[in-house]
Amino acid sequence: MSELLTESARPATAAELADLYAALGGRGLVPDTVVPSVVVVETPGSDSLVPRLTDRLGPFGVRVVALEAAATAGPSRAARVTFFLGGELHGWCLESPDAPDSTDEAEPIASAVIAARLRSWAAATRPVPTVTRFHRPGSDSIGVVQFADAGTELVAKIGEAGMIRSETGFTSRTNDSLTGIGRDPLFPRLHGVHIEGHQGVSLMEAAEAADLEQRLFADEARTELAPDAADVLAPYLDQLAGWYRLTAGDQRPTSADYLYRERFHALREQPALRSTFRLCFGDRDLDEHLAAELTLPGGSRIPGYTAATAWLDEHAPDLLPRGGSQVHGDIYPTNMLRRSGGGPVFIDPRTVWEQRQRPDIGYGDPVFDLATLLHGLLPMPAILHAARQGKAEALFGDAFDPARPHDVSALRLPLRFSDRLRAMEDRLIRTAPGSEPAHIVRCRLYIGAACSLAGWLKYENTLRTPHTWTATYAYTAWYLWQARAVHEQHTAKELT
Structure with a gap:
């Protein structure tokens, strides 16, 4: 789901999450691991993001928690770190220097969390997709799965995240340039990209075997x-x-x-x-x-x-x-x-x-x-x-x-x-x-x-x-x- 976040987002390490849960537990703030929460580790003297994020995310059932950097056991930080726990963005973090205006920094965080919430809610309104066939993966992929989603046949290609980003960026640019001048696209139309840490998934239209x-x-x-x-x-x-x-x-x-x-x-x-x-x-x-x-x-x-x-x-x-x-x-x-x-x-x-x-x-x-x-x-x-x-x-x-x-x-x-x-x-x-x-x-x-x-x-x-x-x-x-x-x-x- 990191495609909803900025490019500076990354998966939190196991050590970072352990330190975070220990700090939250020490203050009696351990959140529900299913209900989405946003934990902001503030740097001393910084303009807090919590009021702005609480105002934006509260109506969506998202809890916002503030921690001071000194409360975590990890190394001291010169930048604010926001951790996402529970929900679709669980395990991701975003490290950013203090911004002059906390609104500028809070808005992309809030927008990403809201987008993830809306996407998960929308998925709950549709029938569960069904697998229709498996394709032989190539040398650059882990698996290739075809499935039916609300009557549309899609293919999920799973591989290394960098490869997925590079490939989908190239195919999308190519298709856009061709369709922009009235030509048929060269590649299957891209429906979405799903990034899961070091692993990524491209979701594209299913094509038929030409044998x-x-x-x-x-x-x-x-x-x-x-x-x-x-x-x-x-x-x-x-x-x-x-x-x-x-x-x-x-x-x-x-x-x-x-x-x-x-x-x-x-x-x-x-x-x-x-x-x-x-x-x-x-x-x-x-x-x-x-x-x-x-x-x-x-x-x-x-x-x-x-x-x-x-x-x-x-x-x-x-x-x-x-x-x-x-x-x-x-x-x-x-x-x-x-x-x-x-x-x-x-x-x-x-x-x-x-x-x-x-x-x-x-x-x-x-x-x-x-x-x-x-x-x-x-x-x-x-x-x-x-x-x-x-x-x-x-x-x-x-x-x-x-x-x-x-x-x-x-x-x-x-x-x-x-x-x-x-x-x-x-x-x-x-x-x-x-x-x-x-x-x-x-x-x-x-x-x-x-x-x-x-x-x-x-x-x-x-x-x-x-x-x-x-x-x-x-x-x-x-x-x-x-x-x-x-x-x-x-x-x-x-x-x-």
């Missing part, structure tokens, strides 16, 4: 695109293309170097990636594995992760985008749904990676955006489908040896671009705005797909077997090799 993973592929294993895959994706790509062009800018995104180069180095040092590797391969040395060349089906060999990222260090600076636009950040097929009227809608945008904050949240390279879709066509749906079906071993033939995970010659997934996938790749390149040379865009498309794949290597709840981890790693190295091949072919042409 893209089933519709995009011709086979159950998700290895070959369906003949009409381009038509299935066309409404989504058309909407993205319009959005990219509408928001295009000539500044390089601050995330560009991280996503096309630095992240590959950062990921290999992530404790989560190293623990996932240990889960799959025991005591095998990760750095030794990443340094080894990979043996592909047919016997050809390509550089391993270490050599591939060294190549990026040398060449990525010349491949970075000159400009950018607003981007989604994770255009995976399961993040592409449809509205009740049938139009496309996107969920779960990604605005930061590895908690790295940046000044241009939501602004990025559209090519990287589309690269996240490319890896969602080849190979992640096939790998995840095999894992969900308990058939991870089927990703390889019997010759797979977990003791030699750099040998992927038994891989049964296609390490190639089919004609349909090549045509889809060309469609993705046309979706990106700008006039950069095609070979540079294609290089970034492959590097971005590899970056997206590398991110999966740290998810032990998803890649729990040597087979799924190795398949994902093999495609990471393979996409980086494709980028290098395109770059070297273009360089060779320029020299002839």
